[in-house]
Amino acid sequence: MVKVMVIESENSVAPSAGADAERIRALVAKHCQSQYRLPISATMEAAILPALEQVLRQPERRLVLDAGCGTGASTAAIATQHPDAFVIGVDRSQARLRRAPAMPPNALLVRARLEEFWLLVQRAGIVFDKTFLLYPNPYPKHRQIKRRWYCHPIFPVLLATTCALELRTTEEWYANDFCLAIEQCRWECSCQLLPPTDADVLSTFERKYVARRQQRWKVCAQPR
Numbered sequence: 660m661v662k663v664m665v666i667e668s669e670n671s672v673a674p675s676a677g678a679d680a681e682r683i684r685a686l687v688a689k690h691c692q693s694q695y696r697l698p699i700s701a702t703m704e705a706a707i708l709p710a711l712e713q714v715l716r717q718p719e720r721r722l723v724l725d726a727g728c729g730t731g732a733s734t735a736a737i738a739t740q741h742p743d744a745f746v747i748g749v750d751r752s753q754a755r756l757r758r759a760p761a762m763p764p765n766a767l768l769v770r771a772r773l774e775e776f777w778l779l780v781q782r783a784g785i786v787f788d789k790t791f792l793l794y795p796n797p798y799p800k801h802r803q804i805k806r807r808w809y810c811h812p813i814f815p816v817l818l819a820t821t822c823a824l825e826l827r828t829t830e831e832w833y834a835n836d837f838c839l840a841i842e843q844c845r846w847e848c849s850c851q852l853l854p855p856t857d858a859d860v861l862s863t864f865e866r867k868y869v870a871r872r873q874q875r876w877k878v879c880a881q882p883r
């Protein structure tokens with residue numbers, strides 16, 4: 660007879676939001692009480708500051724951030740849907756950004772790390788009207804918990820630089836944990852399962868998930 664052993668390891672995938680709740684609360688509390696200090700390289704400043712100058716030249720427009728925009732398909736789609744807004748898409752991957760479609764005149768793509776981007780946005784006093792986090796890497800292993808945006812030290816800065824937030828993810832536990840973390844920061848949020856159609860598809864990853872009939876969760880959040 661074959662004996663099946665379940666081995667708990669620090670690499671195991673998060674079984675549920677509840678299992679991590681205390682850890683998440685502790686990390687969020689710690690990050691909200693401290694200031695995230697990250698040296699910003701000259702390369703990052705050179706990539707980000709000209710983009711922020713362009714953002715600052717749009718006083719009449721709603722400002723939207725597509726954080727981790729991948730190929731920029733969602734940046735272009737949001738900008739086309741909202742011609743009154745100025746949309747900036749940020750991603751660290753040159754390979755993905757190279758596949759970007761042509762951008763409408765009210766959109767801009769920047770290759771940068773979001774950690775440095777958000778710090779410079781805060782320093783410039785810019786507050787986005789809305790930030791999209793479309794299918795961020797979920798980092799499901801327990802030892803990766805601090806890489807998830809809601810457990811990352813940048814999280815309070817992310818929240819301080821936007822008036823509203825929309826997260827989409829295929830992981831229900833990620834949506835639940837995100838809500839837990841953001842509610843601790845005095846934001847309110849709602850979470851819904853998106854319909855399995857492609858009516859509202861924004862991004863490259865989302866198109867792939869719809870084709871595979873994967874469940875998609877949408878979290879909308881704003882300060883209380």
Ligand SMILES: C[S@@+](CC[C@H](N)C(=O)[O-])C[C@H]1O[C@@H](n2cnc3c(N)ncnc32)[C@H](O)[C@@H]1O
Pocket residue numbers: 726727728729730733749750751752755771772773774792793794795796862863864865
């Ligand atoms: C799963 S992909 C989703 C891409 C896109 N939002 C979509 O839905 O098609 C996650 C993206 O986040 C980007 N990313 C992850 N961490 C980042 C960071 N610290 N700074 C900038 N981009 C990051 C990756 O390069 C990748 O393109």
